[in-house]
């Protein structure tokens with residue numbers, strides 16, 4: 001198979017981890033006789049520095065013309081000034097919106113080998129396997145915002161808006177995914193306080209009753225969900241929620257497998273290329289030091305193989321290679337819990353070596 005893959009390394013540790021994931025994809029291509037063409041474009045802070053725009057038009061055009069996109073991370077203290085004209089994160093939000101990537105899949109999968117790297121006790125987390133569907137192109141992230149007044153009465157607002165169609169399509173995708181797993185779906189909202197959540201709850205209930213009566217369905221308030229994730233994570237199969245709740249809950253859930261450095265994500269639309277990225281940020285404090293964990297990005301590359309290129313066996317081979325390096329005791333410092341660790345590039349090489357065998 002031939003595929004055009006756009007690389008968006010971005011800021012901080014982004015370039016280092018994307019380099020390792022690209023090596024992994026190159027190895028897969030070579031081994032299985034595929035032709036992957038990689039092209040790198042700018043997004044985020046680096047794009048602001050070179051052309052004043054966190055998402056240059058040529059990046060958008062290249063993404064549209066691609067089969068899949070692999071992104072590192074955006075942002076950093078250099079671009080954090082709250083009064084700045086634009087921010088690196090705006091580039092990420094815009095590419096999601098431009099490509100219609102409304103469904104963000106964030107699997108929380110536990111590697112047996114890392115159970116003891118989790119801050120939680122083995123008996124609580126063992127057996128955890130959750131697939132989050134975070135709505136990605138609506139909600140408060142994209143609501144109208146602004147400032148009014150001045151002095152002590154200056155105020156800022158940002159509205160949370162969800163339409164029926166937006167809720168229907170993400171709930172449908174999540175429910176279908178549940179059917180292929182343990183057939184359970186949990187919808188998370190704040191319907192006791194927020195109007196968009198009440199709409200979300202009504203629409204979700206209707207979609208589930210009309211189209212997925214076989215799927216076991218329940219609803220949980222987001223504050224309670226924050227608690228349940230720590231207390232009884234095993235009880236959840238597929239979870240669907242809005243943009244901001246999904247952002248927060250998936251960072252929390254990332255601690256179940258021990259590190260944010262292990263979790264990949266896929267952002268998908270109705271059609272067109274998907275975008276794959278680690279769920280962690282740009283970690284500017286450790287950028288350029290060869291200590292970042294590349295495994296989340298490598299696992300994101302596996303999701304790219306599966307969801308955008310339909311290469312299931314290849315995706316599984318990458319996931320097994322990751323499991324195998326962990327099995328051999330190789331750890332970057334974020335998952336070493338004080339024991340000996342290896343660097344970003346060495347970890348990439350270890351995965352590549354397992355794949356080339």
Ligand code: IPM
Nearest residue numbers: 074075089092093247279281
């Ligand atoms: C994420 C990140 C982004 C988000 C930021 C970098 C804009 O936290 O992908 O979870 O909030 O969506």
Ligand code: MG
Nearest residue numbers: 247248251279
């Ligand atoms: Mg986040």
